[in-house]
Amino acid sequence: MREVAYTDIVETVSRLAIEANTFLGEDVLRALEAAAASEESPLGKQVLAEILENDRLAASERLPICQDTGAAVVFVEMGEEVSIKGGSLFDAIHAGVRKGYVEGYLRKSMVADPLRRQNTKDNTPAVIHVELVPGDRLKLTLLPKGGGAENMSRMTMLTPAHGAEGVKQFVLETVEKAGPNACPPVIVGVGIGGTFDTVGMLAKKALLRPVGSTHPDPFYAEMEKELLERINNLGIGPMGYGGRVTALAVHIEAAPCHIVSLPVAVNLQCHAARVKWAEL
Ligand code: SF4
Incomplete structure (x- = not known):
């Protein structure tokens, strides 16, 4: 031992x-910079520039x-x-x-x-x-x-008949309902499978994956890509002011489940997507 x-x-x-709480990860900063470059709405672009300025100031002034x-x-x-x-x-x-x-x-x-x-x-x-x-x-x-994005997170018990499209609809509905309240652009953690008690944890664990990484399973990688595109077509935009960038990433975690169940959880993470790790 x-x-x-x-x-x-x-x-x-x-x-x-x-x-x-002080230094946003390089992966999130890169995604926000790419979003600022690609955002079509002038107001959305301005909001992203301000988010990035806030993140830089926090790091240089050692403030949250x-x-x-x-x-x-x-x-x-x-x-x-x-x-x-x-x-x-x-x-x-x-x-x-x-x-x-x-x-x-x-x-x-x-x-x-x-x-x-x-x-x-x-x-x-x-x-x-x-x-x-x-x-x-x-x-x-x-x-x-943070409480804002957490409060807009949701879970549901679908049945197998709902299939992949049912899962996608629930994810889209959750992001749409959240609107500006989850402080977009968000990272969308999706848990699929498991049981009622574990699916929320799967959705939260999905938020640990570096932004910009690809799901190892091509089936879920494709689903993440499609969901990201459909979410960004909702038009919510940075901080809900309208625009093309509502989410920076969709991350899915899947687990085995019961033959009659299809649990789904969506854990939203705001643009202040803070994660740090260490190994002892
Ligand atoms: S940016 Fe995140 S932590 Fe800050 S108020 Fe919005 S939801 Fe809460």
């Missing part, structure tokens, strides 16, 4: 929280890209030969989120209870997804997820 220190996890998660610094969603790939020394994995992640959000002066957006709504004041708890993988490495990926 390889030991990973509790304190290293705390420090890493804290750093990821601050970096993710957006005031909503999100719920801290953490995906963990834990090697089966890793043991945590000095504490538990979950405690370390929560402590790292607490440290990063407090020391980085990031907005604290978590309430302890969905109805009584008392702010926890340190952005904990994190939302944690753990996957056991072969090996002795520990990969931590932090995705600060």
